[in-house]
Amino acid sequence: MNIASLPWYDFPEIKPATDSFWHFFASRLKKAGFHPPDFLTRNISYKHQWQSPFLLFSQACGYDVVKPFIRDLRVVATPCYNVPDCLDHNYSSFIIVRSDAKIESIEDLYHKSCAINCQHSHSGANILYFVVANYVKNCTNFFSRAEYSGSHENSIRMVSENKVDTAAIDCLSYHILKKFRPQLFKKIRIIHRTPHAPAPPYVTSASRSELEITTIREILWELNEAPQMQPIFRELFIREIKYIPFEEYFHILDMEKIALKKYIQTGENN
Template structure:
C-alpha cells in the first residue's frame, strides 16, 4: 500500500505548517521498519480535495480531524489513533475548550451580554466554533434566536478577521488555535477581549483509514510518542506535551453536547 499522511488542522502560519511537517518526517522515519516489512510506502502530502474527502481516503495512514465530524460524518468510517495533549490552558489529558472572544468596542463582558450582537463561526461541522458555542448559548437563548446575525467564515483565523473588520462581534475559537494566534499572529487578537470559555471536550483526534491494521495503529502511536520525546524543541513550538489514548466512547460526549442544545430548544446556532 502507498499510504498518505497530513496534519492540516493547526497550520496557523507557514512556520507552524513546516513544524507539523517535521513531526510527520520524524514519524515517517520511525515507521520505516513497519512499512518496509510490508513493502509499503508513505507520502507526506497537502490535501488537494476537501478535508472530508481526504479523511475518507482508503490510503490514509494518519491525519487529524475535529471531534464533531468524527462522531457524525466520519462515524464508523475511520479509526481513532490517538489524541494530542497540548500545553495550553484546558489541554490536560487531551481535552480542549473554546475561548469566547469579543470586540472590545462591543462593550460586552459575558456571553449573556451578546444577545442581539453579531456572531462569527468557522463551519457548521466544527465542534469548537459551532457546537460548543451553540451549547454555551442554549441556556441563554430561551428557545429563540440569540444573535442579530451570523456569519460563516470557513476557519478560526477568518472568524478573528471578521471581528477585526467589524463584521461580527463575538466568536468561539479553539483554545489551541487561539494560543498559536497569540504567539504568532497577535494582530488578530488586538482589540479583542476574552469573555469566557465553553465547556471542555476531547481534543482534535488523529485518525487513520479503516484499512490500517491494528499493528499499524500501534506503530503510529509509538512513532508519535517517540517523535515528541526526542525533539523537545519541536514539541515546545507545537505546544505538544504528548498524546493520550482516548477511547472512542469519550468522543460520543460531543453528541450529548449537541443533544442538550436541541432539548433546550436551540438546535441551530442563531
C-alpha cells in the first residue's frame, strides 16, 4: 500500500488545510493512474516512511535529500512560501535569544548553550554551525553545550524558559507559530537572519520510475492554477510550487563543509 505524509509544518492549526491539500492532490493522482492513500500517514516515523519503496509523496529537509536519505528519496518539486524572509524557492532561519539576554551578535554566543531541533536539520543545526564558522575566528568549543529539542517549537520554548541560550528557527515555522501561538514569543528576539537555502522539497521514493516522478511533478504544477487550491495555498503559506535543479540542494552541503572545516581546524570536533 502506498504511503503519503506531509510531516513538515503539520501544526494542528493548519492540519485541516494540509489534509485538504492532500485530498485534492490525491484525487488528481488517482485520475493519472496512481493509487494514493485516502489519508496522510501520521503514526509512523517519517524516516521509516522515507525508506519504504511504497512512499508516494512526502516532504523532507534539504539536508536529508543530499546526505542521509540521498539513496532513498527523489526530489519532485519545491514549495515557494509566502512569508517574509523566504525568497522565491529559498528559505532562511532566525537565530534567537531571550529578550533580556545580554547577547547582540553571533560572537556573543561564545560559551553559551544552544538547542538543536534535529541532528540532520539544515535550518536548526547545519545553518547555525555555518553562521558561527563565518562570523567567529576561533570556533574551539564555541558552544558550552547543545541539547536536542525534537522540534523548532520546543527549541523556542527552551530559549524562552532559559533552558538554553540560543537556537536557529526556520523562518516559516517562526511565522506560523508566531501567528497562532504568540505567547511563545513574549520573551524572544532575533539577533541574526541566516543566508538562504532551498526550502524543504516534496519527495517520493527513489524506486519510482522517471515517468512516475514526471507525472507527479506535472500534477503538482497544475495545482498552482487550480482555483480550489488557492485558499488552501494561502492557509499553508504557499505561493506556488515549482521545480528547481536538484543540484541547488548541494548548496546545503557546501555550507556544512565550510562549517566542518572551520570546526575541525580549530579543534571543535576533537
